[in-house]
Each structure stands twice: as C-alpha cells, then as structure tokens.
Amino acid sequence: MYDVVVLAGTGKPGELTRSEGVDNKAFIRVSGKTLLAYTLEALRSSPLTGRIVVVGPKAGLMPLAAAFGFTPVEEKGSLPLNILAGFHALAPSRHFLLVSADIPFLTGEALEDFLSRCQPFDRDFYYPIVARADVEKSFPGTKRTYVRLREGVFTGGNLFLVNPAVVEEGVARFDRFFELRKSPLKLLAALGPVFVIKFLCRVLAISELEKKIPLLLGISGKAVITPYAGIGTDVDKPSDLELIRARFKL
Numbered sequence: 001m002y003d004v005v006v007l008a009g010t011g012k013p014g015e016l017t018r019s020e021g022v023d024n025k026a027f028i029r030v031s032g033k034t035l036l037a038y039t040l041e042a043l044r045s046s047p048l049t050g051r052i053v054v055v056g057p058k059a060g061l062m063p064l065a066a067a068f069g070f071t072p073v074e075e076k077g078s079l080p081l082n083i084l085a086g087f088h089a090l091a092p093s094r095h096f097l098l099v100s101a102d103i104p105f106l107t108g109e110a111l112e113d114f115l116s117r118c119q120p121f122d123r124d125f126y127y128p129i130v131a132r133a134d135v136e137k138s139f140p141g142t143k144r145t146y147v148r149l150r151e152g153v154f155t156g157g158n159l160f161l162v163n164p165a166v167v168e169e170g171v172a173r174f175d176r177f178f179e180l181r182k183s184p185l186k187l188l189a190a191l192g193p194v195f196v197i198k199f200l201c202r203v204l205a206i207s208e209l210e211k212k213i214p215l216l217l218g219i220s221g222k223a224v225i226t227p228y229a230g231i232g233t234d235v236d237k238p239s240d241l242e243l244i245r246a247r248f249k250l
Contacts, residue, residue, distance in 0.1 A: 001050035002094075002115065002161075004043055005086030008036050008056030008101035009075040019238055026101035027060060028241065031248040035235060038104035040068040046108035048115060053089045055082040056101070080171045087171075092164045095121055100158040104244055105139075105230030114231065115161070117224045124166045124219035128157030129206075130232040131225070138229035142243050150205040157231040166219045173217040 008026040011017075020028045026036040036054070043049045052070035054061050061072035073089045076082050083098065090096065095118075099106075118126045132146050132153040144155040206223050213221035235241055 002048055003050045003090045003092040003096040004052045004099055005083065005090060005096065006036070006039065006043070006052060006054040006070070006099050006101050007079070007082055007086070008054050008061070009077075009079065009082045010057060014237075016235065016237055016241065020241070024057060024060065025235060026056060028102075028235065030104060030241070030245055034064075035104050036101045037064060037068075039099065039101050039106055040064065040070065042103075042106040042108055042111065043099065044068055044108075046111050048112055049108075051090060053086045054101070055086040083167070083171050087164065087167050095126075095161050095163055098160045098162055100234055102235040103158045103230065103233065104235070105233050105247075106159070107228070107230060110226065110228030110231050111159070113228060114157075114159070114224060114226050117226065118161050118222070121161075123222045124163040124170075125213070125217065125221040126161035126224050127221065128159065128224045128226045128231050129154040130157060130227070130229050134227050135229045135232060139233055139243060139247070142233065143239060144232065149209075150203055151225075154225070155232045157226065158234045159231060163219070170217060170219050173219070 008024065010024040013023070016028075017023060017025055022028055027034050030038070036056075040052070040054075043052060052068070053073050054065075054070050055073045056075050058072045058074040061070075064070075065072050071089060073085050076085050086098075087096075097111075114126075114128050132144075132155065135142060135144060135155060146153050146155050206225075210222055213219070233240075233244075235244060
C-alpha cells in the first residue's frame, strides 16, 4: 500500500477563486461535492491506497476527515513547507504519493495503472505524462499545456510518486519543478540551451529529459506515460471548471 499526501493548500487569489467566492480552489463545489472530495473518493476506491494526510486549512478539512479517513494537517504557507508538513505527519517508509487536490476525474483504476508503470521503483521521482490525443479523446475542448517530444505531444499529470529518502533535501527543488512544469520553455531553459534547440526542432526525447532531471532536481526521475487523461485534468482557470461541470451533468 502507498501512503498519500494530498496538497490542498490555499494558493494566491486568482480569477478562478474570485469567481467562485472561495479562498481555496480545493473547496470549489461541482454537483454538490468539493473538488477535494472527488479526489479523495478516487484515492479511497483503490486497495493500493494506504494512509492519507491532507495539507490545507485544517478547519475546512475537518468535515471531510471522518468521511474519508484522513489526517488533516494545517497548511504552512508555501508548497515546500506543505510537502514537508505532510511528509512529517506520515513518515512513510517507502515511495509515497503526492497528489493535487483538484483532479476530480482521477480514478482508482488510473492510480493503480500509474503505480504499475512505475515498477521496479528504482527511481526517486515518478511523473505521469498523458498524450494529447488521449486528453482530447476523453475531454474534447479542454485547454492544457503541451510539450512536443520525439515520442509525441504530452501534458503533465497532477500526482507524483516520491522516494522518502530524498524529500528533506530535495523539497525546495520540487517546488521549482512544480513552478516550471506548466511553462515548457522555462523548464527546458533551466536544463540548458541545447535542450531548447532540440525542443524547438521537435527531436527532444523523453530519455534525454530523464537523464537531465538529476541536474535540475538532484534526484533520479522517470516520466511515466499513462493513457488515463483524468490524471492530467486539473482546475486552474474558469474554463477548466466549466468543462468539469459540463461533464458531471452528463
């Protein structure tokens, strides 16, 4: 079983939270349930899920804690500190999951498929990527950030499998990766000009990025291709929310 840290911290105010009248997008409601509740339902539907802690505003988390059997942990004001708070609350002994709170189309099946593709768990950091064709097939009309690589066109997912041995030292670097992952050119620029040129020429391979990850994060990593588009469908803007609400009405 895999322990889980769900990141539900309060971010900066934006168009999405202002339009919904909330401080934290994890508590936006869709068809009577919060985005966080949908994510927790998916996690609890899998027998591979172990202990769960949710890092966010503790008072807001308490009503859900008993229903979903998680430990609420008070947010600390920044992503690195929230990761550390959840990590310390769990003290996991093996690879554990970091999961964004705003992925309502996550399923237990998708989670199990991702974990199976991470075997034999010999890397420190696993990151799911989804082909554009799979996203557009499952969620036509959605707008995501894509990267064109030699193997195809991909968007990133919103959960990660992490080796606990690298968290204390690597958490600041995780923050940088989270920040850069939605800006492909900035991420590639951090790796060096050769990667930018290869990217622009559409010849950059996944294996080349994996070899370079240790220089950026200080840890070994692997991109895991998954066909489950829900892993890569989060809620960052009003148009994302409109898509999700439309789908739940079907």
